[in-house]
Amino acid sequence: MGDRPLSSILPAPNLPELPELPAQVLQDIFRHLCHHPMAIGPHHSFNPRWISVTHVCRRWRKAALDNPCLWVHLPIQSEPLTQMMLERSRSEAVFVEFHTEDRGVDDNLVLRLAALVTRARSFCVTASISFLSALIGQPRFSCSAPHLRTLELLPLEDMPSGTSPSQLLSRLDSGDGEEDTLTSDMRNLNLVKHPPMVAMLNFFKTNRGGIECLKLGFLDSSPFLALPSSPIRHMFLPYLKQMHLDSSYRVCHNILSQVIVPPSTELKLRLRGVQDLVLFSEIVALRFGRAKTFTNLPLESITCSLTPTGETIWSFIGYPPMAIMPASGGVQMVASVYSKTAGETWHLALSELSRSVGLENVNSMNIYMHAAWTKDQHTLLTSVLQTIPKLRRLAIDTDSLPGLDVDMAALALHIPQLHILEFVGIVDESQVEAKKHELELQYTAMARARTKAGMSTFSCRWRPRGGWEVIVLTENLDTDAPPLQLPNQSSQLTSLPDSVASHYAQQRCKFLLELHKFWAAGKTPLPTALTGFRYPEGYPHQPSWPHVKPIAIGVVRLGDTLNIDLFQLFTVVRAHGGGLKVSKIHGHDHAVQCSCSRH
Amino acid sequence: MPTIVSVDDSTVPGEGSSRLLLLVSSDNKHIVVEEDIMSRSRFISKQVEGFEATSQRHAILLPFSSFVLNKVIEYCSHYRGYYLLEDDPDAAPPGRSPVREWDQEFLDVDRNMLLRIIKAAHYLEIKSLVGSCARAIADMIRGKTTEEMREILGVENDFTPEEEHSPSSKCTG
Numbered sequence: 001m002g003d004r005p006l007s008s009i010l011p012a013p014n015l016p017e018l019p020e021l022p023a024q025v026l027q028d029i030f031r032h033l034c035h036h037p038m039a040i041g042p043h044h045s046f047n048p049r050w051i052s053v054t055h056v057c058r059r060w061r062k063a064a065l066d067n068p069c070l071w072v073h074l075p076i077q078s079e080p081l082t083q084m085m086l087e088r089s090r091s092e093a094v095f096v097e098f099h100t101e102d103r104g105v106d107d108n109l110v111l112r113l114a115a116l117v118t119r120a121r122s123f124c125v126t127a128s129i130s131f132l133s134a135l136i137g138q139p140r141f142s143c144s145a146p147h148l149r150t151l152e153l154l155p156l157e158d159m160p161s162g163t164s165p166s167q168l169l170s171r172l173d174s175g176d177g178e179e180d181t182l183t184s185d186m187r188n189l190n191l192v193k194h195p196p197m198v199a200m201l202n203f204f205k206t207n208r209g210g211i212e213c214l215k216l217g218f219l220d221s222s223p224f225l226a227l228p229s230s231p232i233r234h235m236f237l238p239y240l241k242q243m244h245l246d247s248s249y250r251v252c253h254n255i256l257s258q259v260i261v262p263p264s265t266e267l268k269l270r271l272r273g274v275q276d277l278v279l280f281s282e283i284v285a286l287r288f289g290r291a292k293t294f295t296n297l298p299l300e301s302i303t304c305s306l307t308p309t310g311e312t313i314w315s316f317i318g319y320p321p322m323a324i325m326p327a328s329g330g331v332q333m334v335a336s337v338y339s340k341t342a343g344e345t346w347h348l349a350l351s352e353l354s355r356s357v358g359l360e361n362v363n364s365m366n367i368y369m370h371a372a373w374t375k376d377q378h379t380l381l382t383s384v385l386q387t388i389p390k391l392r393r394l395a396i397d398t399d400s401l402p403g404l405d406v407d408m409a410a411l412a413l414h415i416p417q418l419h420i421l422e423f424v425g426i427v428d429e430s431q432v433e434a435k436k437h438e439l440e441l442q443y444t445a446m447a448r449a450r451t452k453a454g455m456s457t458f459s460c461r462w463r464p465r466g467g468w469e470v471i472v473l474t475e476n477l478d479t480d481a482p483p484l485q486l487p488n489q490s491s492q493l494t495s496l497p498d499s500v501a502s503h504y505a506q507q508r509c510k511f512l513l514e515l516h517k518f519w520a521a522g523k524t525p526l527p528t529a530l531t532g533f534r535y536p537e538g539y540p541h542q543p544s545w546p547h548v549k550p551i552a553i554g555v556v557r558l559g560d561t562l563n564i565d566l567f568q569l570f571t572v573v574r575a576h577g578g579g580l581k582v583s584k585i586h587g588h589d590h591a592v593q594c595s596c597s598r599h
Numbered sequence: 600m601p602t603i604v605s606v607d608d609s610t611v612p613g614e615g616s617s618r619l620l621l622l623v624s625s626d627n628k629h630i631v632v633e634e635d636i637m638s639r640s641r642f643i644s645k646q647v648e649g650f651e652a653t654s655q656r657h658a659i660l661l662p663f664s665s666f667v668l669n670k671v672i673e674y675c676s677h678y679r680g681y682y683l684l685e686d687d688p689d690a691a692p693p694g695r696s697p698v699r700e701w702d703q704e705f706l707d708v709d710r711n712m713l714l715r716i717i718k719a720a721h722y723l724e725i726k727s728l729v730g731s732c733a734r735a736i737a738d739m740i741r742g743k744t745t746e747e748m749r750e751i752l753g754v755e756n757d758f759t760p761e762e763e764h765s766p767s768s769k770c771t772g
């Protein structure tokens with residue numbers, strides 16, 4: 001076929017009248033209609049207007065009613081409509097999404113919501129604390145919820161410690177199922193504003209490791225800290241994609257000490273009150289398979305923000321493995337510092353970073369200045385920046401506050417490695433030209449001074465606020481500058497002592513996936529608790545392996561004491577010649593051969 | 600089921616690296632296409648498996664016009680060698696088809712053609728194309744009244760006046 005599509009060459013024939021669409025196709029169309037076109041995720045997107053398709057004709061109506069999956073998003077505001085959709089969704093798990101700004105508590109509404117937990121796959125409620133407390137207080141809310149995969153209970157206000165929602169998950173878990181607790185198969189958990197203790201501990205005690213998104217935020221960490229040092233068992237979360245923690249340094253430290261997650265997990269930590277960055281980095285590195293590398297992290301980008309908030313917050317935002325983003329300069333780490341002591345703390349923070357993680361590969365830096373700096377602090381800043389050998393771009397946001405003028409000449413002349421100096425700020429449209437003119441004058445003076453001092457070319461930009469946080473690492477910063485140095489990935493990886501552990505974890509995960517697929521294809525799927533993979537739809541919840549006792553992902557218990565890690569067993573068998581040889585020696589039937597040779 | 604007619608091996612070379620298929624449209628146009636291009640169609644794949652079982656290659660008669668068939672082939676050619684989640688029989692089907700820019704341009708056709716493409720894609724079991732067409736059709740009728748929907752898609756209102764005004768069908772959907 002040539003470059004030109006055939007359909008553009010051939011003449012359009014006279015087509016007969018419109019074809020009648022099969023029911024399955026109609027259902028596909030309706031599935032798209034159910035959601036708002038711009039919605040990205042499965043939640044927050046239901047569009048109840050689609051129901052009007054059932055009034056078009058009998059075929060359309062039948063097609064819509066025949067597919068219970070189309071009726072699973074419940075419009076809670078309308079009781080008759082909710083009831084109707086519950087009936088039409090038949091036995092399908094439903095999606096409950098409710099948001100109210102109303103501070104009062106409607107008892108009838110609370111009752112209706114609480115009754116839906118047993119059927120919910122996703123249960124997301126945003127309401128006042130009093131509403132949520134009433135909801136959680138409902139006896140019907142504490143029953144088992146076998147389908148629940150996403151739970152979001154977000155209070156409109158910050159939750160004071162000791163309020164009843166802290167017992168949320170313990171109530172939910174106290175349902176009739178002894179093993180199938182509500183959180184055991186949870187995929188997404190978002191309890192961002194809840195106090196920590198019971199909710200978090202219950203989650204860690206009961207979840208079988210299938211969770212993909214974990215967001216926990218705690219305002220009060222004192223109950224957690226009063227616990228023994230290791231309140232949570234070690235937990236392997238092989239499918240985790242996102243982990244957001246917002247809590248005190250100690251709480252985050254404790255959680256990270258207990259979980260084992262894939263290296264590609266997006267990690268967002270908001271640590272309140274960092275005490276020991278080195279210790280923190282070790283903990284993160286330990287859990288993310290980079291025990292030694294974190295201190296040698298090829299840090300290329302760092303955002304330092306200063307605001308007079310009175311607290312120090314470090315934010316490390318996601319650093320996926322280098323293999324994933326080699327084109328954008330490898331591992332990216334963004335750090336933010338807020339402090340009312342501005343320059344001094346900034347200087348200390350940068351020194352600490354320099355000591356613990358190394359700034360030798362940083363070539364681009366953003367600095368927020370939201371508080372006045374003294375001249376001494378300017379000098380401190382310049383002296384620290386001087387020590388970053390590859391720093392080629394520096395962007396400064398002075399927030400356009402009066403008195404925050406930066407000593408540009410000092411920056412330009414005392415940091416010879418700098419190639420680009422950017423200023424970011426908010427300026428009235430009428431003053432943009434004046435600002436540019438002012439900068440041009442300063443730049444001319446600086447460029448002349450640099451040339452006189454024998455320094456390389458230098459550019460200076462001013463841009464209005466916006467898109468600040470986006471750091472493009474591959475941007476060609478300056479044509480005269482050497483290209484951005486990418487981290488040497490191969491040497492980096494081979495130097496990782498934990499790379500073997502990471503590889504082992506990946507192989508183990510792959511093995512369990514294959515095992516899951518193999519037995520699912522044979523119509524006898526293994527329990528989710530064993531493989532960590534979702535139980536296939538269409539099978540009864542109780543699997544066909546009643547005697548298998550998984551005690552962790554990939555580990556079964558034989559008898560009372562013997563724990564067998566299936567992947568270890570597999571590697572041992574394979575190392576000794578595979579299933580074929582084992583069968584030959586011991587005269588087993590060919591089942592061992594099949595399952596082993598397949599993997 | 601389509602009618603299958605035996606073809607001479609000289610017409611459709613079935614061996615070698617570039618295996619070809621002969622597709623015959625409802626307007627009796629013969630279209631030769633590489634088997635690899637059409638492998639996205641579960642229907643065609645099953646037919647080919649059948650050929651391999653009987654060691655005979657056939658032409659596949661399809662119940663839609665060459666104009667529609669060429670459009671489908673254009674789609675399959677574009678995504679030749681691409682992995683699309685919706686077409687993976689082993690993968691869990693996504694709830695809604697993802698938006699693909701090329702598909703949007705490709706499906707920028709008149710209503711009649713769009714309906715014919717989705718019907719052909721459904722027949723050929725190309726789920727990704729069905730999904731993209733379904734999205735396009737949904738966009739056409741989204742936010743429209745029932746009367747407008749009927750008009751857009753040429754559907755006749757076959758409700759009796761009683762049914763149309765009954766609470767079960769009207770008030771609660």
